Every structure is written in structure tokens, then in C-alpha cells.
Amino acid sequence: MESEDTKKTQEMKTDLNLLLECLKYQMDNPLSQKEALVTIHSICQQNSDAGVYFREIGGLMFVKNLAKSSEHSMVKEAAxxxxxxxxxxxxxxxxxxxxSELFEDLIWFLSNNDSNTNLKRMSVYVILVLVSNNRTGxxxxxxxxxxxxxxxxxRAALSKxxxxxxxxxxxxxxxLWSSVCGTLCVCVNNPQNDENQRLCCSLFPHANDWLKNCMMPEIIRPLCSFIGLTLANNTHVQKYFISxxxxxxLCQVLVQLESDSHKTLSSAKLxxxxxxxxxxxxxxxTTFGEVLSKYHIVSKLLALLLxxxxxxxxxxxxxxTLGHCTETCEENQYDLFKNNGLPLxxxxxxxxxxxxxxxxxxxxxxxCKKITEKLSLSLRECPFDENEAEQLEDINMKEKNIGEYWKKAKDILHRIEQLEREENEEKTQREKDNVSSMNINIQNTLKHLHTNSIGGGPKAEDKDTSQSRKLQSYKSHGFMSKACTKDDQMKTLLKSANPVNACYRESGQSKALYKANPSCNQNLQEGTFEKKDSVSQSSDRVFKQPNPIVKNRQQQLPVTEILLTPRKRQLLSNERTTSGGIKERKIRKNFTEEEVNYIFSGVKRMGNHWNAxxxxFPFQxxxxSVDLAQKYHKLTKRPKFVAP
Structure with a gap:
């Protein structure tokens, strides 16, 4: 098997050497150069090591210079x-x-009136590749x-x-336009780039005009991806977008699509x-949720949910979204009640x-708990005249239904709390057992030392007392760190589930977004590039829940699975049990500089809500959450510490 792999590697190297020679000695034959370039593309597409070798033999720089110097558009595009x-x-x-040199070359291709649309698309594709997952880019x-x-x-690629x-x-x-949308998405996201987000603000009015005047899925999907990622975790940009x-x-578009969803499935998905x-x-x-009340978005969302x-x-x-709509806005809460949202x-x-x-x-x-109680009290205390009689009767009927549903909701919430309490009690008991076991082991050891030491009685005794105090301190600390209420935990968890944060999750995002570039993969034998799915065309899967982080750049997700989704962190336990029942220790991973910055940015925004x-953020x-808390406390206790 090893010899077979070695043979394939050697064949790959031989092929790349021959293809590079072909490029150098066929300068007067653009068709041959084009064919050689598409073959290089095919080899590197199948084997990431091929690209490394091609760079080592000088092929990468030669192709870069060829793209700039060639007089033939087909060669530029293929290069x-x-x-x-x-x-x-x-x-x-x-x-x-x-x-910067390559970026300037790409700017020239994009701004040159002699460049055809295909050459501009290839230029945008290269920009997308260079920027994705790359703050330098x-x-x-x-x-x-x-x-x-x-x-x-x-602004100008589409004129009508x-x-x-x-x-x-x-x-x-x-x-070309949809490729630009995808490239702008990676300019602001993964890692999040506040400066680029602010620059994108200038494009919001143009995006609004398109949303108001064109209800095509091919337009709405790329625009939603661009808007959502530009808004992500940036309140300044969010305020400007609303202004x-x-x-x-967006509310007007949603109202129209919900109305159409009863006729077509595609409208529901959109x-x-x-x-x-x-x-x-x-x-x-969530105070921005008040804007939604005038469009009765809650009732539209409930209808869509069905x-x-x-x-x-x-x-x-x-x-x-209903949770964020109803978190602080009583009008949205009441809309949820009167549209049968509670039983849903x-x-x-x-x-x-x-x-x-x-x-x-x-x-x-x-x-909705507080608004239920408030409605109940207002029905008993508020006076009403004859003109309000009919309205009050209607509210009374609804309030009775609300009371019944809320009673069921309380039962469910009580069961959830009970399960959580039982789980916490089990964890606490396990911790107590572990501490007791440690106490016994330490005491036995100290007794042994006391018996075998000469004149060391008092010191061993002091050590015993010191160890007991430390253990008691650890025990108390472990208990107190978990002492938060269920409601606070739920609020924090759900508030942190920002629907765009998943953009940070996938370290393999770049490849997915490269695939978003339409018509990049061309059949050079026929003289035209073979079409790939664009961001806007692959949108039936837009916003799906992301998979766990992919470490290998070769394993990538489609662009539509990482854009604008709620963050879902799949936590692994500190210990994994093997098939034989033996527990393996968690492999220690040092915190990177970027992770440390995430911790301090998170504390600055959210306080010590470690789950949130x-x-x-895209931690390893x-x-x-306890890892983040411990790392933060260690860093802040360092002498002359200054937060980044």
C-alpha cells in the first residue's frame, strides 16, 4: 500500500514538472497553455499535496506572472x-x-473595460479564495x-x-454579481472583521432597493447572506441598517413570502x-423587536411555523426568532397569545x-410568563365602559384559554427544572465522593509520614490541616460556580444563540465559499468554463445547522450550510470511554492567541456568562465553559496584566 502511494506521488510530481515545462515552451500557443493549466487545476483539485509541490518547483509564481503578462484572455482566465x-x-x-501585488493585478482585471465578464468572475473567485479564513486577506x-x-x-453588475x-x-x-455577494460575505466573516462590516454599510440602501423591487429567490438569498453576515455581532451596523x-x-418581504407560502413550498423555505x-x-x-410589531411579524411567524x-x-x-421578538416587547408577547402561540x-x-x-x-x-400574569391582573382591576364590553368579553375568553395553556406550560417547565436539579444533585454527589476519596487517601498518606518521621509530628499535622483547607476550598468553589438559577441559564443560552454566529464555527469555510463562485469550473476543451452552483442557487440548504468544526481543509461544507445559522457548539466530554470501558484522558489543547482574544471580547460584551x-466564538x-472561566482568571491574575 505504501509503495502504491509513493508511486502515485511520484507520478503526480512528474506530471506537474512536464506541465510546467509545457507552459514555458508554448508561449505562442495559447490553446496548449490553456489545456495545460486546466490539467494542473485537475491534479491540484484531487490532491492538496500537489499544490505544495507545484509551489516548490516555482509553478505557482510562474502561473501568477502568466495571468498578468499573457495577451490572451483564455489564458488569463485559466491561469x-x-x-x-x-x-x-x-x-x-x-x-x-x-x-498586495496580486490584489492590485486583480483590481486591474476588474476595472479594465476590456476585461470580459468571465475574466472578471475568475478575478472575483481568486479574491474570495485569498480572503476566506484569512485576516491578512x-x-x-x-x-x-x-x-x-x-x-x-x-451596485452595477445588475442594472434591471x-x-x-x-x-x-x-x-x-x-x-458575476452573486460571486461578488459571496466574496463580500467572506470579507466580513470568519474571522469577523468590524472595519469591513462598517464599509459594507454603504451597500445597504442598494440592497434594500433590490429587495423591494425583485422578489426572485436568486436575488433574495444572496442578499440575505450578505446582510446577515454584515450585521453579525455588530450593534453599530445593526443600528445603521435599521436607520x-x-x-x-425585510419585514415587508417576509409578510409577502408568508402569504405566498400557502401556495408554494419555495416561498415557505425562502x-x-x-x-x-x-x-x-x-x-x-431585542428592543429592535418593537419595529416588528407594526407588521405583526409574530403572527406571520406562527403561521409559517405550521x-x-x-x-x-x-x-x-x-x-x-419568536424568542427574540418577545423577550422585551409586550406587544409582540400579546400577539403570540392571541394568535394561539402558547399551545404551539x-x-x-x-x-x-x-x-x-x-x-x-x-x-x-x-x-411570556410575566405578560400572562399582567393580563390576568388587568382583567380584574381595570374598569371598562359599555363600549369596551364586547372587547372585554373576547379578552376574557382568550384569557381563560391562556390560563389553561399556561398551566400546561408550568407543568412542563417544572419537569424540566426537576430533571436539571436531579442532574445537578448527581454531579454534586459525584464531586463529594471524589473529594471524600481524596481526603481519605491524603489522610492515610499523612499518617504514614507521621509514623515514619522523626520529630516531624507537628509539621505533618500542619500539612494535614492545610490540605484539608485546600480541599474544602476546592469543594466550595466547585459548588458555588454552579449556583445560578435555571431561568438565568436559559435566558443566557438562548440569547447567545445568535443566528449568524455559526459563521465563525467552521474552520473549513473557505472551501465551501469557493464553491459558491458560479461558473468557475470550466470545461476548457470546449472553451467555456463549466458552471458551478452559486450562493444564490444552492439556497435550499441555506442556514442549516453546522456540523462540528472540520480540522482538515479537504473536508468542507457547502456554502449554504454555514451561512446565517444559530450557533450550535457540540461539546465533547473531558473523558471519552473506549470500547473496553477504560476512560481516556482529554488531550490538552493550549489556548491560541485568537482564543484568548475571543475570551476577552466575550467578557467585554456579555460579562462572565461563559456558556454564552x-x-x-469559534473555540477549538x-x-x-469552565475552561474559558479558568483561563480568564489565570490571565487576569498575572502581574501587570493588561486586557487586549
């Missing part, structure tokens, strides 16, 4: 596509290419002026609201996409096996 593929597959190649795209060119393309995508020229322009009417526009974008706008500041075609992940997104939440709790969905439903119920911080797989 850019090969560069993008190599950088996509290997991070070292990405770093080698991520220079995000900085260069801004500092070189490349961001300005992308913004101009965002009525798009005929069956027209070849219109479709090519649309593909230019963005939230109002309505969920818009719902998540709305949630991205209000999740960090759609039979939606899966549990989509229903979770709707319920989470109870039904979700009793029927669903999805843990995240159940948490979201519990979040909504907790929000854990959910909100296996991290627990």
Missing part, C-alpha cells in the same frame, strides 16, 4: 482559475499568493482598494430589477431565510426530540 484552486486546497499556497482587500471595486460591481436569466448575457452578469429602513424592508436575517438584526438588541414542509432546523430558527410552543416541547428546538420553545414560554461566550473543538 486565475488554477491559482484559485491551488490556494483553495492548501493554506501555504494561499499565504504565498496573498500579497481581509485587510489587503480593504487597503489596496479592492473592496471599492467589489462595491461598484455589487426584471431579470431574464434565460438570456445568456444577463445570466453571466447575474453570476436606513432595512428591517422594515421565508425562513428572511426570518433568520431578521433575527440577525434583533438578536443582539407549514408541514419545514424541517426541525427551520422550525428552530422560527421559534428562536407547548406542542413543540412535547413532540420534538430536538434539544435546541426545545430550548428555544422554553425561551419563548419564559418570556462559548457559543458565540472540546472546549467547555
Amino acid at each position: 486565475l482559475y488554477a491559482l484559485g484552486t491551488v490556494a483553495e486546497k492548501n493554506v501555504y499556497c494561499q499565504q504565498t499568493l496573498c500579497t 481581509q485587510t489587503l482587500v480593504r487597503e489596496t482598494g479592492c473592496f471599492k471595486i467589489l462595491s461598484e460591481l455589487f 430589477y426584471e431579470l431574464n436569466l434565460s438570456d445568456k448575457n444577463v445570466f453571466q452578469n447575474y453570476q 436606513v429602513g432595512g428591517l422594515d424592508v 421565508a425562513v431565510v428572511v426570518t433568520k436575517t431578521v433575527d440577525a438584526c434583533i438578536a443582539d438588541n 407549514h408541514e414542509s419545514l424541517d426541525s432546523a427551520e422550525k428552530f430558527s422560527i421559534i428562536l 410552543m407547548i406542542q413543540a416541547l412535547t413532540e420534538s426530540q430536538n434539544e435546541e428546538l426545545n430550548k428555544a420553545a422554553t425561551f419563548v414560554l419564559c418570556n 461566550i462559548l457559543w458565540s 473543538q472540546g472546549r467547555k
Whole structure:
């Protein structure tokens, strides 16, 4: 097996050497060069090590210079596509290419009137590859002026609201525009880039105009991805978006789509996409939810929730949005009641096996507890005249139903609390048993030392007392660290489930977004690039729950599975049990500098809510909230410590 792998590696190296020689000695034959470049692309697409070797033999720099110097557009396009593929597959190649010089070349291709649409698409594709998962690329795209060119393309690539995508020229322009949308998404996200987010604010009015005038899924999906990621965890940008009417526009689109959802399944799915974008706008500041009340968004979301075609992940997104709508706005809470929302939440709790969905439903119920009591009191205390009699009678009937539903909700919440108490008691008992065992072992050891030592009695006794005090301190600390109420835990957990935070989760995001570039993979034998799915076209899976972090860059998710989803951190236990029943110790992972920055950013925003911080940032797989707390306390206790 090993010899077979060695043979394949040697064949790959031989092929790349021959192809590079072909490129060098066929400068007068653009068709041969194009064929060689597409073969290089194919080899590097299948084997990430091929890109490393191609860089070592000077091929990467040669192709970069060829893209700049060639007089033939087909060679430029193929060279850019090969560069993008190599950088996509290997991070070292990405770093080698991520220079201001290459960004300036790409700006030239994009701004040159002689460049055809296909060459511009290839240029945008390379920018996307260089920026994805790369803060250096995000900085260069801004500092070189490349961001300005992308913004101009965002505004000008599509000139009409009525798009005929069956027209070849219109479709090519649309593909260029959707590629620009995907590239802008990675400019602001993973890692989150506040400066680039602020720059994207200038594009909100244009995005609003398109949302108001074109209800095509091909337009709405890429725009929702762009808006949602630009809003993520940035209250300044969220406030600006609301100030230019963005939230109002999203509400209007959602109302229209919900109305159409009774006729077509695609409208229901698209309505969920818009719902998540709305949630991205209000999740960090639920007072913005008051804007939604004038459009009766709560009733629309409840109607959408009843759609039979939606899966549990989509229903979770709707319920989470309801939670953020009702957290501080009494009008939205009352809308939930009068539109039969309470029994729907109870039904979700009793029927669903999805843990995240159940948490979201519990979040909504907790929000509605106070308004239920307030409504009950107002019915008894507030005077009314004859004109209000009919209205009061109607409210009385609803209040009776509310009371019945709330009684059921209380039973469910009581059961949840009881289960949590039992689990906490078991953990506490296990900790007590462990401490008792440690006490016994230490005391036996000390007795042994006391018996065998000469003149050491008092010292051993002091040591025994000291150890006991330490153990008692650890025990108390472990107990107190868990002493928080259930309601606070639920509020913190659900508030932190920002629908766009999952953008940070996947370390393998870059490859997925590369695939978002439409028409990149071309059949060079026929002279045109073979079409790939664009961000906007692969949107039936937009906003699905992300899988655990992928360490290997070769294993990537489709772009539609990482965009604008609620964060779901799959925590691994500190110990894993093998098939033989022997527990393995957790492999220690040192905190990276970026993780330390996440901790301090989280504390600054959320205080010492470690679960919320854990959910909100892309920590390494296996991290627990207690790990973050311990690391923070260790760092802050250092002498002359200054928070980053």
C-alpha cells in the first residue's frame, strides 16, 4: 500500500514538472497553455499535496506572472482559475499568493473595460479564495482598494430589477454579481472583521432597493447572506441598517413570502431565510423587536411555523426568532397569545426530540410568563365602559384559554427544572465522593509520614490541616460556580444563540465559499468554463445547522450550510470511554492567541456568562465553559496584566 502511494506521488510530481515545462515552451500557443493549466487545476483539485509541490518547483509564481503578462484572455482566465484552486486546497499556497501585488493585478482585471465578464468572475473567485479564513486577506482587500471595486460591481453588475436569466448575457452578469455577494460575505466573516462590516454599510440602501423591487429567490438569498453576515455581532451596523429602513424592508418581504407560502413550498423555505436575517438584526438588541410589531411579524411567524414542509432546523430558527421578538416587547408577547402561540410552543416541547428546538420553545414560554400574569391582573382591576364590553368579553375568553395553556406550560417547565436539579444533585454527589476519596487517601498518606518521621509530628499535622483547607476550598468553589438559577441559564443560552454566529464555527469555510463562485469550473476543451452552483442557487440548504468544526481543509461544507445559522457548539466530554470501558484522558489543547482574544471580547460584551461566550466564538473543538472561566482568571491574575 505504501509503495502504491509513493508511486502515485511520484507520478503526480512528474506530471506537474512536464506541465510546467509545457507552459514555458508554448508561449505562442495559447490553446496548449490553456489545456495545460486546466490539467494542473485537475491534479491540484484531487490532491492538496500537489499544490505544495507545484509551489516548490516555482509553478505557482510562474502561473501568477502568466495571468498578468499573457495577451490572451483564455489564458488569463485559466491561469486565475488554477491559482484559485491551488490556494483553495492548501493554506501555504494561499499565504504565498496573498500579497498586495496580486490584489492590485486583480483590481486591474476588474476595472479594465476590456476585461470580459468571465475574466472578471475568475478575478472575483481568486479574491474570495485569498480572503476566506484569512485576516491578512481581509485587510489587503480593504487597503489596496479592492473592496471599492467589489462595491461598484455589487451596485452595477445588475442594472434591471426584471431579470431574464434565460438570456445568456444577463445570466453571466447575474453570476458575476452573486460571486461578488459571496466574496463580500467572506470579507466580513470568519474571522469577523468590524472595519469591513462598517464599509459594507454603504451597500445597504442598494440592497434594500433590490429587495423591494425583485422578489426572485436568486436575488433574495444572496442578499440575505450578505446582510446577515454584515450585521453579525455588530450593534453599530445593526443600528445603521435599521436607520436606513432595512428591517422594515425585510419585514415587508417576509409578510409577502408568508402569504405566498400557502401556495408554494419555495416561498415557505425562502421565508425562513428572511426570518433568520431578521433575527440577525434583533438578536443582539431585542428592543429592535418593537419595529416588528407594526407588521405583526409574530403572527406571520406562527403561521409559517405550521407549514408541514419545514424541517426541525427551520422550525428552530422560527421559534428562536419568536424568542427574540418577545423577550422585551409586550406587544409582540400579546400577539403570540392571541394568535394561539402558547399551545404551539407547548406542542413543540412535547413532540420534538430536538434539544435546541426545545430550548428555544422554553425561551419563548419564559418570556411570556410575566405578560400572562399582567393580563390576568388587568382583567380584574381595570374598569371598562359599555363600549369596551364586547372587547372585554373576547379578552376574557382568550384569557381563560391562556390560563389553561399556561398551566400546561408550568407543568412542563417544572419537569424540566426537576430533571436539571436531579442532574445537578448527581454531579454534586459525584464531586463529594471524589473529594471524600481524596481526603481519605491524603489522610492515610499523612499518617504514614507521621509514623515514619522523626520529630516531624507537628509539621505533618500542619500539612494535614492545610490540605484539608485546600480541599474544602476546592469543594466550595466547585459548588458555588454552579449556583445560578435555571431561568438565568436559559435566558443566557438562548440569547447567545445568535443566528449568524455559526459563521465563525467552521474552520473549513473557505472551501465551501469557493464553491459558491458560479461558473468557475470550466470545461476548457470546449472553451467555456463549466458552471458551478452559486450562493444564490444552492439556497435550499441555506442556514442549516453546522456540523462540528472540520480540522482538515479537504473536508468542507457547502456554502449554504454555514451561512446565517444559530450557533450550535457540540461539546465533547473531558473523558471519552473506549470500547473496553477504560476512560481516556482529554488531550490538552493550549489556548491560541485568537482564543484568548475571543475570551476577552466575550467578557467585554456579555460579562462572565461563559456558556454564552462559548457559543458565540469559534473555540477549538472540546472546549467547555469552565475552561474559558479558568483561563480568564489565570490571565487576569498575572502581574501587570493588561486586557487586549
